[in-house]
Amino acid sequence: MKKLTxxxxxxxxxxxxxxxxxxxxxxxxxxxxxxxLHPQDRAFIREIVSGTVRFLxxxxxxxxxxxxxxxxxxxxxxxxxxxxxxxxxxxxNVPPYAALxxxxxxxxxxxxxxxxxxxxxxxKKIIGFDYKKEIERISDYFERLSILYSFETWMVKRWSNxxxxxxxxxxxxxxxxVAPLFIRxxxxxxxxxxxxxxxxxxxxxxxxxxxxxxxxxxxxxxxxESIPGYKEGFFxxxxxASFLSAYLLDPKQGEIILDVGAAPGGKTTALSSxxxxxxxxxxxxxxxxxxxxxxxxxxRLGISNVELVLTDIxxxxxxxxxxxxxxxxxxxxxxxSATGVIRRHPEGKWNKSLKLIKYNQTIQRNLxxxxxxxxxxxxxxxxxxxxxxxxxxxxxxxxxQEIGFKESSLYNLPELLKSFAKKHFLRVFPHKNNMDGxxxxxxxx
Numbered sequence: 001m002k003k004l005t006x007x008x009x010x011x012x013x014x015x016x017x018x019x020x021x022x023x024x025x026x027x028x029x030x031x032x033x034x035x036x037l038h039p040q041d042r043a044f045i046r047e048i049v050s051g052t053v054r055f056l057x058x059x060x061x062x063x064x065x066x067x068x069x070x071x072x073x074x075x076x077x078x079x080x081x082x083x084x085x086x087x088x089x090x091x092x093n094v095p096p097y098a099a100l101x102x103x104x105x106x107x108x109x110x111x112x113x114x115x116x117x118x119x120x121x122x123x124k125k126i127i128g129f130d131y132k133k134e135i136e137r138i139s140d141y142f143e144r145l146s147i148l149y150s151f152e153t154w155m156v157k158r159w160s161n162x163x164x165x166x167x168x169x170x171x172x173x174x175x176x177x178v179a180p181l182f183i184r185x186x187x188x189x190x191x192x193x194x195x196x197x198x199x200x201x202x203x204x205x206x207x208x209x210x211x212x213x214x215x216x217x218x219x220x221x222x223x224x225e226s227i228p229g230y231k232e233g234f235f236x237x238x239x240x241a242s243f244l245s246a247y248l249l250d251p252k253q254g255e256i257i258l259d260v261g262a263a264p265g266g267k268t269t270a271l272s273s274x275x276x277x278x279x280x281x282x283x284x285x286x287x288x289x290x291x292x293x294x295x296x297x298x299x300r301l302g303i304s305n306v307e308l309v310l311t312d313i314x315x316x317x318x319x320x321x322x323x324x325x326x327x328x329x330x331x332x333x334x335x336x337s338a339t340g341v342i343r344r345h346p347e348g349k350w351n352k353s354l355k356l357i358k359y360n361q362t363i364q365r366n367l368x369x370x371x372x373x374x375x376x377x378x379x380x381x382x383x384x385x386x387x388x389x390x391x392x393x394x395x396x397x398x399x400x401q402e403i404g405f406k407e408s409s410l411y412n413l414p415e416l417l418k419s420f421a422k423k424h425f426l427r428v429f430p431h432k433n434n435m436d437g438x439x440x441x442x443x444x445x
Contacts, residue, residue, distance in 0.1 A: 174431025340437025
């Protein structure tokens, strides 16, 4: 395919950002606009778009201070072209005037010469602007941090209250770093060493995770489809924190296991891999489209001992009656605010609310109540969320105990995580553990 010109790449980035402004979604728009492009072009656009969204508040602050223009009064294409220019100048190695000229050309293609001339004129004021010096003038501590690291102020205040002022800046930095690429070995088809040998043979720079088994880090920027073994199902793309949900449940061959919130299959396939496809797993989810992805992942990974059930166990009395006291183990990967995976999904900075957190807490409680009925006496349940919020983590523990669950030890914690565990629950963080922000707790019936 012919290489995209610089202005065309930026034109696509601006169009994606225009869509993002309307619905605060990102992944879907990036895939739609870039799926047929050359991998190099796709990666460049993804970096510009994700980076712009990641530092949106900082960029807006800087643009308005440098130019004296109110961004809300501008057309969306003008507004997002200025953001794209500012991101490239502040956070990439693209020469400033190349970033400006190519983006201005993109504006010309969309809106014409007049709008392009306007963007060109005011963008020059962004070059050389010292946003750090300007932010230092802000007197309010939380407002200063929120703009510098580009988060909603209410988020920063909450996390500072939860985790302490000595941790908050480190946490924000960790959430702003681009997440490393990890793959989980599918032990049904290949061993970890065999996969490492295959990667080395094809000159993919990779290394095993320092303390979590079956996890391999892929270094550098590598298109997923080009990693050897992808089509053959030798691995699954997964963050170590996500894999820990399945690992800490400690599934065994021959057990009957329920995976709640299973799609698109990261934890379901991890449970299967850990048991070499010799446990009976029932995977439940309410999303039909995501269940299709789970079905495809099972096929690619060569997994046969999983039953897919499209239902909401909060409301499905028939499912509960059929499987009451049936499961040896249950994994709940509960719907949550997903504030722990912001480094992977920067749009998460701008689509969260206290209302959403409270709403998810109700669902989490309902799922625990349903799963209490489904778990065998003496059975074990692992609850996990990719959330930094106490309402979705520590507060849920109290509820679980109120409905009859007993604390269970996280006895198989990797050695280097033991110091982070408290009683029977664990939190991991990007800045402390180089993995997504997750909460885990284990219970017995």
